Amino acid sequence: MVEDFLQIQPPAASPLAPQCSAKGCRATAEWQLHWNNPKIHTPERRKTWLACGEHRATLGGFLEVRGFLREVTPFASSDGAIVS
Ligand SMILES: [Zn+2]
Numbered sequence: 001m002v003e004d005f006l007q008i009q010p011p012a013a014s015p016l017a018p019q020c021s022a023k024g025c026r027a028t029a030e031w032q033l034h035w036n037n038p039k040i041h042t043p044e045r046r047k048t049w050l051a052c053g054e055h056r057a058t059l060g061g062f063l064e065v066r067g068f069l070r071e072v073t074p075f076a077s078s079d080g081a082i083v084s
Contacts, residue, residue, distance in 0.1 A: 018075070020052035022059055027052035032075040033059055035068040050075060 018029040029050035036045055051059045056072065063069035 018050055020055050021049040022051065022055040025052060025055055027054065029075050031056045032073045033063060033069065034071040034073070035063045036070055037066075037068050046070065 019025065020027045020029050030053050031051045033049045033051055033056070034046045035049070036043065036047065041047070049059055049063075060069055060072060
């Protein structure tokens with residue numbers, strides 16, 4: 001399950017800077033990974049993970065080998081943290 005890879009944090013529990021979505025990582029997010037699972041999502045749907053510099057490759061690779069990765073964009077915390 002892809003979702004198992006995520007460290008799920010309710011927004012209320014993350015008052016500080018948006019964090020990397022990698023399990024156990026508390027680094028500040030620097031990247032947004034936009035992905036789509038064609039088996040369960042419509043083509044225009046985008047899920048979003050946040051990644052620190054270190055986990056951009058880890059999380060990106062995880063999505064890419066499954067053919068899910070669509071786009072990686074720099075993340076600025078002023079954009080607001082939207083992990084979906
Ligand atoms: Zn990380």
